[in-house]
Amino acid sequence: MMKPEPxxxxxxxxxxxxxxxxxxxxxxxxxxVSWDAFHNQRGxxxxxxVSGAPVRDGFEVAITRxxxxxxxxxxxxxxxxxxxxxxxxxxxxxxxxxxxxLARLRHGITAVFGSM
Numbered sequence: 745m746m747k748p749e750p751x752x753x754x755x756x757x758x759x760x761x762x763x764x765x766x767x768x769x770x771x772x773x774x775x776x777v778s779w780d781a782f783h784n785q786r787g788x789x790x791x792x793x794v795s796g797a798p799v800r801d802g803f804e805v806a807i808t809r810x811x812x813x814x815x816x817x818x819x820x821x822x823x824x825x826x827x828x829x830x831x832x833x834x835x836x837x838x839x840x841x842x843x844x845x846l847a848r849l850r851h852g853i854t855a856v857f858g859s860m
Contacts, residue, residue, distance in 0.1 A: 748779060748841055752836040753814060753840065753841065754773070755836040756774045774827055775792040776789055783831040789829040790827070792821050792822060792826060795820060796817040803824045803849050804821065806825060808844060809842045821849055823856050
């Protein structure tokens with residue numbers, strides 16, 4: 745197992761959005777969006793969940809090369825649902841977003857937060 749870097753597609757244990765706190769955790773893919781400096785200082789990794797469910801709103805970015813990063817179905821990144829992961833844990837890294845998908849993800853994150 746490897747330590748993930750920004751753009752890595754990792755498998756994480758999480759609950760579906762809106763699920764009860766005692767509902768079972770499921771293994772789901774997520775995209776790492778934070779850097780080593782944050783991981784080292786805060787002990788956490790910031791990631792965005794990946795979903796194969798139909799598009800719900802404009803705050804989702806399609807992963808056009810989903811097969812190349814190890815995803816089983818056409819998928820998208822949900823920009824409005826952040827996950828905080830333990831930086832000390834080992835994660836299965838499925839792959840890394842190709843440059844064109846990473847650029848679209850950065851553009852989507854900028855659309856949500858602006859260029860502060």
